[in-house]
Amino acid sequence: MRPDTRFDPFVLPSATSLRFALLIIGAAVGAMYITFWQVVLFEFAGFPPIFDPDVCSARARARADAGAVPDGVLLDDYLACSAGQEKRLAAIMLGGAPAWAALTVAVYAVYPLFLRRRLRPVPVRDDDPRLQRAESDLRAVLGDRGRDRVRVLVTLGTANGARAFGAFGRYSIAVDSTLLAARGDSDLNRQCSAVLRHEAAHLRNRDIDITYLTIGAWWSFLALLVPTMTVYAAVLAAVRSAGEAFDFIVVILLPLAVAVVPLLLLHPARALVLRTREHYADVRAADSPDTASALQTAFAAMAAGRPRESVWRRLRSYHPRPQDRAGVLRDPRRLSRVRPADLLVAGLVLGVGQPHLGTAGRLVTEGEARLGMLAVAVLLGAVVGVVVAAIVWNAVRASAGDPPRLAWCAALLAGGITAGGWVPHPYGPSGWSATSAAPVATAAVSVLALWLTCLLFLAWSALCARRWLSCPVPPRLAGVLGLGCAGPVFGCLFALWVSFEGFLGTFVVPGPTTVAMSLFGVGSVWPLPLAAGLMAVCVLAVPSQETRLAAVWVLRASGGVTAVYALLVALAIAAADVRSVSLSLVVALMLLVAAGAAAGAAAVLGVRRGGRGRTGAVACAAGAMACVAGFLESAAFASGKWAACLPWDGVRPCSAAAWDYALAMYSSGGGMATLAVSALLLVCVPVAVVGSAVRARVDRRRGRETGAWPGRPRSGRQPVAVAAVVVAAAFVAAFHAASVVAPLDAFGSEERRELRAAVVPGGTDGDEACRAVLDVFDAEARGDMSGESRSSTLVTLASSDDPTLAAFGRAMLESTDHSPTRFFHLVDNYCTTPGSPMQDAGGPRA
Numbered sequence: 001m002r003p004d005t006r007f008d009p010f011v012l013p014s015a016t017s018l019r020f021a022l023l024i025i026g027a028a029v030g031a032m033y034i035t036f037w038q039v040v041l042f043e044f045a046g047f048p049p050i051f052d053p054d055v056c057s058a059r060a061r062a063r064a065d066a067g068a069v070p071d072g073v074l075l076d077d078y079l080a081c082s083a084g085q086e087k088r089l090a091a092i093m094l095g096g097a098p099a100w101a102a103l104t105v106a107v108y109a110v111y112p113l114f115l116r117r118r119l120r121p122v123p124v125r126d127d128d129p130r131l132q133r134a135e136s137d138l139r140a141v142l143g144d145r146g147r148d149r150v151r152v153l154v155t156l157g158t159a160n161g162a163r164a165f166g167a168f169g170r171y172s173i174a175v176d177s178t179l180l181a182a183r184g185d186s187d188l189n190r191q192c193s194a195v196l197r198h199e200a201a202h203l204r205n206r207d208i209d210i211t212y213l214t215i216g217a218w219w220s221f222l223a224l225l226v227p228t229m230t231v232y233a234a235v236l237a238a239v240r241s242a243g244e245a246f247d248f249i250v251v252i253l254l255p256l257a258v259a260v261v262p263l264l265l266l267h268p269a270r271a272l273v274l275r276t277r278e279h280y281a282d283v284r285a286a287d288s289p290d291t292a293s294a295l296q297t298a299f300a301a302m303a304a305g306r307p308r309e310s311v312w313r314r315l316r317s318y319h320p321r322p323q324d325r326a327g328v329l330r331d332p333r334r335l336s337r338v339r340p341a342d343l344l345v346a347g348l349v350l351g352v353g354q355p356h357l358g359t360a361g362r363l364v365t366e367g368e369a370r371l372g373m374l375a376v377a378v379l380l381g382a383v384v385g386v387v388v389a390a391i392v393w394n395a396v397r398a399s400a401g402d403p404p405r406l407a408w409c410a411a412l413l414a415g416g417i418t419a420g421g422w423v424p425h426p427y428g429p430s431g432w433s434a435t436s437a438a439p440v441a442t443a444a445v446s447v448l449a450l451w452l453t454c455l456l457f458l459a460w461s462a463l464c465a466r467r468w469l470s471c472p473v474p475p476r477l478a479g480v481l482g483l484g485c486a487g488p489v490f491g492c493l494f495a496l497w498v499s500f501e502g503f504l505g506t507f508v509v510p511g512p513t514t515v516a517m518s519l520f521g522v523g524s525v526w527p528l529p530l531a532a533g534l535m536a537v538c539v540l541a542v543p544s545q546e547t548r549l550a551a552v553w554v555l556r557a558s559g560g561v562t563a564v565y566a567l568l569v570a571l572a573i574a575a576a577d578v579r580s581v582s583l584s585l586v587v588a589l590m591l592l593v594a595a596g597a598a599a600g601a602a603a604v605l606g607v608r609r610g611g612r613g614r615t616g617a618v619a620c621a622a623g624a625m626a627c628v629a630g631f632l633e634s635a636a637f638a639s640g641k642w643a644a645c646l647p648w649d650g651v652r653p654c655s656a657a658a659w660d661y662a663l664a665m666y667s668s669g670g671g672m673a674t675l676a677v678s679a680l681l682l683v684c685v686p687v688a689v690v691g692s693a694v695r696a697r698v699d700r701r702r703g704r705e706t707g708a709w710p711g712r713p714r715s716g717r718q719p720v721a722v723a724a725v726v727v728a729a730a731f732v733a734a735f736h737a738a739s740v741v742a743p744l745d746a747f748g749s750e751e752r753r754e755l756r757a758a759v760v761p762g763g764t765d766g767d768e769a770c771r772a773v774l775d776v777f778d779a780e781a782r783g784d785m786s787g788e789s790r791s792s793t794l795v796t797l798a799s800s801d802d803p804t805l806a807a808f809g810r811a812m813l814e815s816t817d818h819s820p821t822r823f824f825h826l827v828d829n830y831c832t833t834p835g836s837p838m839q840d841a842g843g844p845r846a
Contacts, residue, residue: 009283009335010205011475012397013390013483015342016276020210021387022345023269027104027217028097029353030266033423034224035096036356051089053829056081057804060830064804071811078808079818082826086363093360100220107216108209112165112172119163119174121153130154130180137193138173141200141285150203154180164199166208173199194285194294201284207277218270267316269345274318279328279335286329299326336398340412342391347416350384352423354498371737373502377495378488378527385490386483388413389461393479396465403462410455417454418447445515446501453497457490460535463616467542485538492531499525523678526736529627532681533729536624539617541722549609550621551721557601558628558724562636565594569640595683598629602684606691611699615692622688623681624725630677631728638662666731674735677728755791756813759798766802769809770831773797776824790820797827804830 039050060078063069069077124131134152142150151172159174166172179192202208286292302322309321320328328334357380358373365372395404464486468478503518522528540551572589602622610618638658645654666673772793797809805827812823 007332007336007398009280009332009394012336012394012479014205014276014280015335015339015394016205016207016210016273016280018387018390019269019273019276019342020214021383022342022349023214023266023273024217025353025383026269026345026349027221027266028100029349029356031100031221031224032093032096032356033352034221034228035099036093038228039092050092051085053082053085053832056085057830061804064807069807071807072815074804074807075811075815075818078830079822079826082829090360090363093356093363096224100217100224103220103223104213104216107219108212109167111212111215112167115163115165116153116172116174119153119155119158121155121174122177124154128154130177133180134173134175134196137196138200140288141197141204150200162195162199164202164208165212167212171203171208173203175199190290190294191298194291194298197285197291198281198295201281202277204284205277205280207280211274211277214270214273218266221266265345265348271316271318272341275320276335278320279325282325282329283332283335292329295329296326299323299329333398336394338391338395338404338409343388343409343412344416346384346388347413347418348420349416350380350494351417351420353380353420354494355421355423358498374495374499374525374527377498378491378530380491381494382487382491385457385494386487388457388490389464389483389486390479392458392461393465393469393482396462397469397475403459403466406455406458406462410451410458413454413458414447414451417450442504442514446504449500450497453493457486457493460489460616460620461486463620464538464542467539467544467547467617471543473543481541482538485534489531489534489538492527492534495527496522496525496531499527523682524674524736526733528681529674529677529729529732529736532623532677533627533725533733536620536627537722537725537729539620540624540718540725543718546614546617548718550617551718553605553609554621554624554628554721555717555724557598557605557625558632561594561598561601561625561629562632564597565591565633566636566639566643568593569637570643573641573644595679598626598680599683599687601625602688603691606688606693607695610688610692610695612696615689615696618688618692619685622684624721626680626684627677627728627732628724630680631673631732633673633676634665635662638665673732677732751791752813755795756798756810758795759810759813761799761806762801764796764799764801766800766805769793769796769800769802769805770828773824773827773831790824793824 056078059081060074063074063077131152131154138150138152149169149171151170153172153174154177155174157176157178159176162173162175162179164171164173173196175196179195202211282295286295299322303326306322309317314321354377357376361372361376363372365375392404392409396402464482468482469475471478473481500518500522503521504514540547540554602625605622606618638661641661642654642658645657649657776789776793794809794812797805798813800806800809808823808827808830812818812820
């Protein structure tokens with residue numbers, strides 16, 4: 001990238017809009033926490049609780065004792081009752097955001113009206129010379145069309161110079177009459193004109209709405225928090241015993257007090273947004289040399305004799321210091337530098353919001369954490385990812401292509417997420433916010449994985465910024481395309497870390513095996529292919545010679561790896577038929593050979609076309625090849641079977657059989673495609689990075705600069721490669737998601753028959769059946785994923801002398817419609833309610 005002679009800070013999203021977005025998201029999340037804890041007040045007042053498993057358990061127990069309800073209907077009714085309570089709880093958890101938003105809009109609409117009354121404008125004629133003098137300044141900044149939306153009000157000193165305000169597209173600029181007095185061509189007159197242009201620049205920058213929405217967000221949050229804290233304080237004062245007071249503080253008041261933290265963050269954040277908009281208005285108003293000179297003179301006069309401000313006063317101030325304004329006016333690039341507080345706040349918003357919103361998503365999807373919780377992680381991460389990527393893009397553009405200190409920036413972002421995860425939550429999802437209670441090694445691995453995830457995204461964002469801002473595409477369009485892709489990428493990467501944290505938290509004993517199994521679990525979640533595909537597509541879609549050549553390589557390498565695998569499959573089938581060798585063993589060996597071929601292609605890519613400054617592009621190309629080749633794995637296997645079949649059955653029967661096989665594989669979940677993409681990504685991307693590093697080292701030793709990529713790109717190949725990666729990533733993600741939405745039978749029809757035959761009615765005590773359910777979770781925490789504990793527990797439940805548990809067990813042995821994970825969680829809820837076997841026996845829950 002070549003530095004601009006006149007840096008324009010308005011090409012990409014401004015720091016004002018980015019900080020405003022973080023403020024709005026943080027306030028909305030804080031409001032959800034506040035209103036959620038307000039529900040507890042109604043329970044203290046005697047209202048029934050929103051989430052009460054006892055109600056569903058009592059209903060199921062009463063119907064089971066009557067004995068007139070089929071087992072399947074009883075289980076369905078219990079699951080439906082629990083799902084209804086979960087959805088109501090989710091609605092309460094999310095209800096704070098709409099309430100806060102309505103209050104914010106109300107303050108935004110009313111505050112300009114209040115401000116207009118306080119300014120007390122005086123009536124003037126349309127042909128008043130004072131208004132005519134203001135017209136030229138307003139039109140110079142707003143143009144003719146923008147000027148028609150603005151009304152000029154003349155005040156008698158109440159505007160403190162000039163002030164722009166308004167709402168819903170109706171704006172006014174209040175100007176003191178002293179600014180409109182005729183002074184000729186003097187320095188004072190130019191300074192008055194600069195003040196008017198500064199206020200008009202606020203309108204041109206569209207930050208008037210941001211200003212009053214920021215004020216509304218603050219006061220609305222305060223209106224929700226203060227009454228709630230007051231009522232809780234009154235309830236605490238009414239508590240008589242010290243034990244009850246301590247429980248009240250720990251269980252209720254302490255989590256609610258955490259909501260005060262966003263309040264303390266929102267106040268300086270509000271001031272920061274208002275200070276930032278002043279800088280952008282100065283830069284916008286200083287388009288002409290006269291205005292720039294007048295503003296510099298005014299800032300110098302304001303700074304002269306100004307007392308030194310404390311740090312706290314500076315953080316609370318709505319206007320920046322005059323010397324800071326003068327510095328930004330001299331070098332607008334200062335507006336685009338990475339501010340550590342922005343990344344830290346972005347991480348805090350994400351860390352605090354995910355436990356709450358993720359829990360709501362898990363409740364809405366009836367306990368499917370891999371669907372609901374990960375979907376929320378993708379959506380929330382996408383919103384925050386756009387802000388973070390815009391910060392990186394602005395910094396790269398301001399520094400002419402040099403990225404900021406990415407490792408430090410990743411540490412700030414990861415630190416904010418980690419700190420936000422410590423916020424207590426009564427229904428926090430398993431595996432999240434448990435870092436503090438986990439062993440030191442587990443917590444360290446989790447934090448390290450989070451830092452690497454953030455570093456990967458920041459490095460990729462810097463790569464995209466350099467590529468897109470250097471191509472012939474207009475910078476604004478490049479920003480829209482790049483940031484539109486960056487949001488989902490960060491959302492998927494964040495969801496991968498949430499998934500890794502969840503898998504890691506299920507194991508009791510930490511160690512290398514725990515980390516390996518957690519990584520294996522991450523390879524089976526649907527955000528992984530989406531993240532890889534989007535990261536590759538956003539780089540391959542850049543209109544440049546290197547990306548066109550990379551796209552051609554992706555098509556050739558994917559086709560070559562697929563052809564090699566098809567040939568190996570054909571040879572394996574032929575060898576198995578001739579020598580009676582185990583086909584599964586031969587195919588497994590062929591998979592390893594095919595993976596080796598893909599790794600060899602990635603190594604050639606890295607060595608031949610890598611080097612200094614090209615590692616990111618090479619890694620994205622290797623990831624694109626892994627997505628396409630992995631997606632074509634089932635088609636390659638069908639092609640190999642077709643080739644092996646030809647010598648025996650002819651073209652038509654072999655083609656029909658191969659087509660049916662491929663159709664069955666892709667329609668039933670993609671066959672091995674989901675695993676193949678994860679495996680190839682794990683192999684090809686690191687190999688390509690290592691090859692690029694070798695190339696860079698060789699070039700450095702020989703003192704040779706990295707030249708242009710060899711070859712001449714062909715037109716039309718780049719869109720084909722981009723479309724192939726998009727299709728492959730979307731379909732593989734759909735295969736992963738389909739296994740969550742419609743899971744396969746965990747036991748099979750034959751095993752179910754054997755389990756039903758092993759049931760002994762009334763042969764197991766109900767307390768023992770409930771303990772068996774706890775043993776299922778203990779086995780999974782130890783890393784036992786065989787499923788034997790689940791099958792034996794179903795037999796134990798069906799053999800229970802408790803009629804409700806026996807009905808649940810028999811229904812689960814007959815039906816394949818329910819998720820075993822959700823079933824055991826709800827049975828665990830039943831076992832802990834009053835009247836259940838464990839409660840009657842007085843046994844401990846764990």
